[in-house]
Amino acid sequence: MTMHRVIDHTAVLPGTAQLLTVSARCWRGARDCGVPVQPRLHAMLGEHGCGMLAPVIDSLMTLYQVALGRAMVVGAGTDVSRDERELIGLIERDRPRSACMDCTEGAGHALDCAICCTRIMIALSLRTPIAGALQ
Numbered sequence: 001m002t003m004h005r006v007i008d009h010t011a012v013l014p015g016t017a018q019l020l021t022v023s024a025r026c027w028r029g030a031r032d033c034g035v036p037v038q039p040r041l042h043a044m045l046g047e048h049g050c051g052m053l054a055p056v057i058d059s060l061m062t063l064y065q066v067a068l069g070r071a072m073v074v075g076a077g078t079d080v081s082r083d084e085r086e087l088i089g090l091i092e093r094d095r096p097r098s099a100c101m102d103c104t105e106g107a108g109h110a111l112d113c114a115i116c117c118t119r120i121m122i123a124l125s126l127r128t129p130i131a132g133a134l135q
Contacts, residue, residue: 016122017088021075023053024084027061028074037061050125060114064090067103067111090115091122 023041030040041054064087065072075081080088086101090111101108 015126016092019048019050019053019122020088020091021080021084023057024061024072024087025074025076027058028072050122053121053125056114056118056121060087060118063107063111063114067101067107069103091118 023045026041026044027037030037037058038054041057042051045051045053045057061072064083068083072087073081073083075084101111103111
């Protein structure tokens with residue numbers, strides 16, 4: 001029997017979408033420049049007291065891109081790309097991953113784990129209560 005935390009849709013913070021968007025853009029920028037991703041993410045997230053999210057965000061973005069089967073496209077300024085919107089929807093539980101992504105079973109399972117870990121770590125990092133989250 002596996003026990004894991006499930007973060008309720010109600011536990012998602014209003015700033016989660018913005019956090020994911022700026023993180024995705026930072027991650028994409030670091031990857032495109034060929035520089036180490038986690039130090040750059042940590043520096044950016046650390047300014048907001050959540051630098052510990054760097055490894056989980058790096059993993060999420062990497063597995064999301066693998067599941068997409070192509071490079072993730074990010075927006076600029078206030079324009080949010082389709083890939084960013086889908087990623088936000090996955091974390092905020094707008095739709096299950098299987099309903100919006102057609103990928104291999106292995107990539108899907110890995111991404112599902114990354115999504116769950118990201119929800120937990122965002123909740124813990126931003127001090128969101130997750131009472132009753134064990135199922």
